[in-house]
Amino acid sequence: MPASHPGHSSKIGHRAVASTLGCALGALALAGCGGTGQGTGPSPRPTPSSPNPASFSGMPPSALASAAASAIASAHASASAAESSAAARASEFEASVDAEVARAGAAAERELKNVKGRGNALSEVGMTGLPRHQTSGLLAALVTITNKTNHKASYAVQIDFQDPAGKVVETRFVGAENLAPGQKEQPIAFSRQPTEARLTPHLAKAQRY
Template sequence: MKRHDVRGLALAVAATAALAAPLTGCSDDTTPSDAASKAASAASEAASAASEAGDALSSATAELGDTLASATAEAGQKFDEFKNGVNAKGDVKVGGVSTDSDGRATAKVTVTNSASSSKSYAVQIDFRDPSGNLLDTVVVTLNDVAASAAKDATARSNRTLSGDVTAEVARAVRK
């Protein structure tokens, strides 16, 4: 459940309870009625559930952040192996995203070597959601791409991704 869905539900329950309390808050003898007590209890339970959901969301967000940080660090290490590499982003095209049998996002990566001799490429592919948020990043290495030739590889996300996912070439170098 999305963060705003949990908050919205908690606010709706709390608002309903708050509005119901004055309407049913007293019986004929001016003592609080069971309905008001139940409404207050429901509001308390909703607030507790919202807090627990918020904690779970925070934990999941932290885990996702750690996963992305790890993937980004790994991508940086692979690019370090291509010291003095030439920017080759223009040599790379990435296809549409599909999902493999493990639920991971995949995209076809095609490199066309524009150099006059055989080259190796490191290509970083970023998987993003429709809002442009980074979901995952991977590095694909293509070795010994012949001069003026094309070579294909598959970029595969590190984890399962769902929804409308796109792939883009974040950076590419050749050596």
């Protein structure tokens, strides 16, 4: 049996230790890859320059875009509803005023057909224009009728809407029935001409009967 040499034994011992360390490091590497042996290396860990996505909160970009689109659609729907509501209010406003004056308007027109001149009640009737924002854009005149006599009376009033040249474009009739002494009533005369027409209301006739 050959004799052993101290240098040779030392080399063998170093190789064994290196082999053992290599196996241990290999095992740690496999454990870091999940122990399957299929990975190419350990998974990268988040660093300060690469935030961990798991720490984020809120909606992802696609969900945010969807929510924004939904909010915009809702706003458009609300605006359309508001416009429809405004149009409906305008129609209701005109209809409600017409309902109040229609009762006396027809009677006023009939009464004035037989009146010569401008009538006997001009001093008891006043008139002022109404701002268009109060009448849904319509040209209108507020007619104030006051019974200045000592007995009950009815009134018929004719309002002419004239263009800048003084031509009568439209005539409307309003009235007040059975006013007690000192009582006042304020019917409204509306023009049905287009809103862009430049017209001015004028008190044409006023008759007490």
